Amino acid sequence: MGNEDCFGLPLTLWLRHGSQGVLIRSVFHTVLVELKVLYEKVTKDLVGVEDRVEAIIQELDLKSDKVRFLGIHGIGGVGKTTLAKVVFNRLLSSFHGCCFLADVGESSRRNGVVHLQKQLLSKLLGSRSVSQILGENDAINMMERGVLRNKKFLIVLDNVDEKKQLRNLAEKGDWFGSGSRIIITIRDQSLLKIEEEATEFSTYEVREMKFDHALKLFSRHAFRSDFPPSHRVSWSETIVHILGMLPLALEVTGSSLNGKSQKIWGDTLKKLQIAPPKEVQDTLMITYEMLDTEQRHVFLDIACFFVNMDKTYPLYMWDDCEYYPHNAIEVLFLMSFVKVKDDNTFWMHDQVRDLGRGIVRRxxxxxxxxxxxxxxxxxxxxxxxxxxxxxxxxxxxxxxxxxxxxxxxxxxxxxxxxxxxxxxxxxxxxxxxxxxxxxxxxxxxxxxxxxxxxxxxxxxxxxxxxxxxxxxxxxxxxxxxxxxxxxxxxxLSKCKYLTRMPDLSTLESLERLNLEGCHNLIEIDPSIGKLQCLTALNLNGCQSLQELPEVIGCLKALTEIVMPDTPDKFRLPETFGNLKSLLTLDVSHRQISKLPYSIGGLDELRRLSLYQCTKIKELPESVGKLKSLVELDLSWTSIFHLPDSIGNLKQLKVLRMSHISGMTKLPSVIGKVEKLEELDASNCWNLIGEVPEEIGSLSYLRILNLSDTRISGLPNSIGSLKQLKVLRISHMRGITRLPKAIGLAEKLEELDARGCRNLTGEIPEEIGKLSYLRILDLSDTRISGLPTTVSGLSNLQTLNLELCLELEKLPELPRNLTCLRGATNRHGICAGEYHCSSH
The missing domain is CATH 3.80.10 (Leucine-rich repeat, LRR (right-handed beta-alpha superhelix))
Structure with missing residues (x-):
């Protein structure tokens, strides 16, 4: 380290002082001064940030030696910069050097990117190191040569809005030393592209505040207290709802109302119902101005008409207008202006919606x-x-x-x-x-x-x-x-007087036909067979419809069909197997008694759900021909066995077969479903015997649930399941021991054996090899103890030993254990001594 020691203090400082105490106080004072200079100023009125800060720190994964980038994204005014400052202040003492570059986008336009490069390097290396930087390539060349590669740095690039800024400040992970962390606050996620094997990258989305936190933040600015006075509660709650729990809006509006009269409050409330505060609008307008003409059209349409509406119909219109809607929606999503929810509907923050409507009004x-x-x-x-x-x-x-x-x-x-x-x-x-x-x-x-x-x-x-x-x-x-x-x-959904689908044969371009909720519909017109472009047919709620016409098999483009939920038996025609493009077949809760043999012809079928089809007793052998099937749900059916052809489903990843009372054994052919990731056979109360050895061939299996069955044991091949993360065997009354081979399931994170009342003796020592294990539940079993190797479970967080009445002793427990339940024997006293530094 030359003539410097830790904290950058010269050796002469160590020689100048006559006592160790004086030296320590001097070093401590110097460090405090250095840290105080580095700290970013944050408002005192922080509310509801702790959980978010912890989540961000967890995403940063400080234990990893790799360089890690974290993109914090969200709409303007949601609190990205504030969170980044809090995280920066909390972590800066753990790094060799730190730099917080505020408002990178604006600073780059005002002072140039070279100014930012000098600012970054001078804070990390010292002011003398940047004297030779005349152009942006000079700084890039310095970083390419590795001037930052020998130390661990914490860097925050706040409010980045162009790729060029990232390229010039932190383009590559190998510019920085091992363990460095680069945090980027951003509105447009598309700018976040770091592609290097030695670099880890993740994102964190800042969403709107919880209502109680939002009300508290508003009250601190409006009333200088945590809660509004009784005569302002209703108005305050209304304003918080209107502002959509957006921190910037809450602070601005709350401060403007501090000490104001009832009339001012009333006028403000009326104004807010029309448009958001100007400061918030100005912040969001920065993002809006980054959109091109087509993207603005799509944004304004959504803001004015289509929030909480399915996106499918607008796409047709925008596509015809040449607005390139798929690209536009992707851009709006990356800028946190729009989201598409799980039900395929648009979601938009109230403040963003009001921004769009305000633009139209103006x-x-x-x-x-x-x-x-x-x-x-x-x-x-x-x-x-x-x-x-x-x-x-x-x-x-x-x-x-x-x-x-x-x-x-x-x-x-x-x-x-x-x-x-x-x-x-x-x-x-x-x-x-x-x-x-x-x-x-x-x-x-x-x-x-x-x-x-x-x-x-x-x-x-x-x-x-x-x-x-x-x-x-x-x-x-x-x-x-x-x-x-x-x-x-x-x-035509909810047209309650419609009894027959009309002749639609001339609608040659029709792609979507919705007949949902047509309760009196009894017949589908044969002309439907001529709709060669039809991709989606919704018959949900057509309670009077008992069958589909044979011509349904002519719909070669059909990818999605929602079946009617008739109270009586419903029949699928044999031609159903001709639907070569069908992706999903969901007949859950339907009164269907069998699948046609032709179902094996559904070449593109990805998902088949027979959930709660209680009249189905068997699957046709042809189900094994579903070469594209990824998910199969047989739960709550009356099936007695799986056909041997199930082993031919080479793409199947999820098999759910819970609550099937007639199922008595798992077939050995299950081991041939080579890409299976999840197997749920829980609550098959008559499932007996041992799990077949062939299950060890499922090298991709991540979740195995055999809870509430009468299975008597796990095979030694369980150790071959190298990707297994979750093993649930709770209430398996027949199991008496865990196989030693369980220690070979090296990725296991959760082992749930609660209620296995015939599980006796000690858990095998090999369990100590499960270095990823986080949750171990052995409650309500008859185990007598845990092996000493359990102390090596470095990631174990939860250990449940409630109602383990035969428990005699406990070894030293892992240091990271945060939750220990039970640990008492039949006399209600602690079962021996145990040691854990965190307790």
């Missing part, structure tokens, strides 16, 4: 008809009734409205592509009107109108939603809809 603050989008019923009906058509209008939505609308109201809307009119009467001749209309949402469409619309632009429609309408088989509109040759999606 297109013309005085005249709504001059805006591109109108979503409020009052404004929309006023525009139509006043005949204020505008060429700028692209989307118009009415609430429920049963008045008549004629061609006069729709004159001069050349670019209107989306119209939502719930319950409206469209009457008159619409010839040469609405040439750009692509999506008509006409829920509660009136059935008995004698003046039905004529010459409507059906031919250009892509999406037609007639859900919840009283239309019947004789509805006058069917003949006109036949002209919709470009139609991609037709929604």
């Amino acid at each position: 297109e013309d603050t005085e005249h709504p008809y001059k805006r591109s989008r109108v979503w409020k019923h009052e404004e929309a009906i006023r525009i139509l009734k006043r005949k204020e058509g505008s060429s700028t209008m692209k989307a118009l939505s009415l609430g429920h409205h049963e008045d008549k609308l004629t061609r006069d109201e729709f004159d001069n809307y050349p670019d209107l592509r989306f119209f939502q009119g719930d319950g409206v009467f469209l009457v008159g001749d619409f010839n040469n009107l609405l040439p750009s209309l692509r999506w008509l949402s006409w829920q509660n469409c009136p059935c008995k109108s004698e003046e039905f619309v004529a010459n409507f632009p059906w031919t250009e429609l892509l999406v037609l939603d007639l859900s919840c309408s009283d239309i019947t088989d004789e509805w006058v509109g069917w003949s006109q809809i036949k002209a919709a040759s470009k139609l991609k999606a037709l929604d």
Whole structure:
């Protein structure tokens, strides 16, 4: 280390002082001064950050010697920078050097990237090291040569908004020493691409606060206390909900209301219901301005109309408009503006939604008809009734409205592509009107109108939603809809008077047909066989439908079908096996008694669920021909055995067969399902004997659940399951011992043997080899003790020994153990001495 020692103190300092105590105090003071300079200033009014900070530190994995990058992402104002500062302050003393570069994006534009490079290197190496840096390549060359490679650094790059900034400051992990951590706060996840084998990379999303934390933060700024006074509770809670639990918005609004009168509070509340605080808008606008024209159109459409709506229908419209919607949604997701939930619907933070709507309002603050989008019923009906058509209008939505609308109201809307009119009467001749209309949402469409619309632009429609309408088989509109040759999606869900699906043979482009909730539908028209583009058919809730037509097998493009839940028996036709593109077949809870043999022809089927099909007693041998099957759920069926052909399912990863009372044994052929990752045979109460040795061939198996069965033992081949992470054998009354080979299942993290009341003696010593084991549950067993090797389980966190009445002694327990339950014998006293430094 030359003439320097730890903390960078010169050796002369060690020689200058006459006593060790003075020296220690001097070193301690020097370190404190150094750390104080490095600390990032954080507000005192932090609320609800501790769990997030711990989660971020866990993601950083400080035990790893590899260089690790962590991207903290989320919308503007959600608290990314604050969290990064808290983490930085907490960890900086554990690194050889630290640097927090604030607001990298803005600083790069204002001062240039070279300024940031000098700032980074001077903080890590000292100011003299950057004197030769004249251009950005000079700094990159220095880092490429390894000037930072010999020490462990903590670096935060705050608010990065261009790839160039990352390239110039932290492009490669091998620029930094082992154990270094680089934290990046960012809005656009697409910038986070670090591809190196020696580098670890992960992300952490900062989401909105919990409501109680948000109310507390707001109260600290508005009232200088943790809770609002009684006369302001209701208003405070309303404001917090409107602000969407966004920290920046809570702080700004709370501070602005501190000490203000009731009138000011009332005015603020009204204003917030229209638009978010300016400071929040300005922050979010930075992200919006990064979007291109097409991405802005998609964003504004979602903000104004499609939050909590399935994404499928809008995609058709945007694709026709050449907005490149898949790319746009990906960009919006990466910038934390939009998410697609598990149910395929759009989610958007309230503040982001209000930002979008505010942008549209500002297109013309005085005249709504001059805006591109109108979503409020009052404004929309006023525009139509006043005949204020505008060429700028692209989307118009009415609430429920049963008045008549004629061609006069729709004159001069050349670019209107989306119209939502719930319950409206469209009457008159619409010839040469609405040439750009692509999506008509006409829920509660009136059935008995004698003046039905004529010459409507059906031919250009892509999406037609007639859900919840009283239309019947004789509805006058069917003949006109036949002209919709470009139609991609037709929604007839909850049309309760519909008894027969109409002839739709002319809709040659139709991809999605929704008949969900048509309770009185008894027949599917044979014309469905001509819909060669149909990919999705929803028959859920069609309680009167007892069979599908044979022509269903002609739908070569069908990838998704939701079956009717009829109270009586339902039959699948033999032609069902001709659906070569079908990806998912879910007949859960249905009264189906058997699968057709032809099911083996479903070449692309990925998922088959027979969950709670209690009438099914056997699977056809042809099920083994499902070469693409990944998931098979047989739970709660009446199946007695698995066919031998099950071993041919070479792509199967998940097999669920719980709660099958008729199943008596696991077939040895199960060992041939070579890619199986999860096997659940729990609660098969009549499953007896030992698990077949062949199970050891399942080299990919991660989860094995045999709980609540009568299985009497585990095979020695259990040690061959090198990927096994979870083994659940609770309440297996027949098992008397754990095989020694269990110690060879080296990746095991959870072993649940609770309630195995015939499990006696000591656990085998080999259990000490399970270095990944986190949870060990031996409660309600008759074990007498644990082996001494258990002390070597360095990752063990939870040990449950409740109701282990035969327990005689405990060895030294692992240091990382955080939860010990039980550990008492039949007399209720501690079973011997045990030692654990954390207790």
